[in-house]
Amino acid sequence: MIDFNNGAYLKLKKVAGDSVEKEVAPLFVNGEAIIGAYKSIRDFVVFTNKRIIAVNVQGLTGKKKDFSTLPYSKIQAFSIETAGVLDLDSELELYFSGLGKVRFEFTGASDITTIGRIIGEMIL
Template sequence: MRLLDGLLGNASETDTNAIQLELAQLLAPGEEVRKSYVVIRDLMVFTTKRLLLIDKQGVTGKKREYMSIPYRSIERYSTETTGHFDLDAELKIWVRGMAEPISKTFRDNTLISDVGQTLSEYAL
């Protein structure tokens, strides 16, 4: 089911222990992964110090871009839930110093609410 969710653009929560091990060389001493979500191949990782957005690129996904956003740099965020005819839920994060917000699309109101709640917990 997870593969089908990924193909449809549905996000799903991932195993934080596995992500902690995968990102061990990238994390600061004492930094811990608290929550992580996968949307298709990309990851949103909430740590004790920052939000990491990981964009897996190429056919194999081996090439990756890591965007590190300290929580203090998040100015605001918005969530838009799905409707009867609009099946996309959208998350926008405004980061200090960036003209445009970072935008992520979800297909699940429950999970976008969970991501929004996690953002509230760490960014406010």
């Protein structure tokens, strides 16, 4: 399991879903599709219509990867923080039953309110 508190998922930036699809598609269940993908230097997070997949790229070569599945059905609550004038990043905090809090930071250019709306649609 990824340690979400170690700062590995800081400053995620939106990328095209097809740029990471070949890496996560083997995990997909029937009818699953990418809604959005966000990437930091090496690690990335994929939002699908069924879950969130957090990928931690490990090692020097990056061939070893840890895939953590975060199902929307286990989200108890969530919080979004939009970017401001001096604080240019936005944040998403998810509270999972049995797991605790998971936090992602996005660049200010990311549309955090759209992410919040999508998560709301999935859990409410």
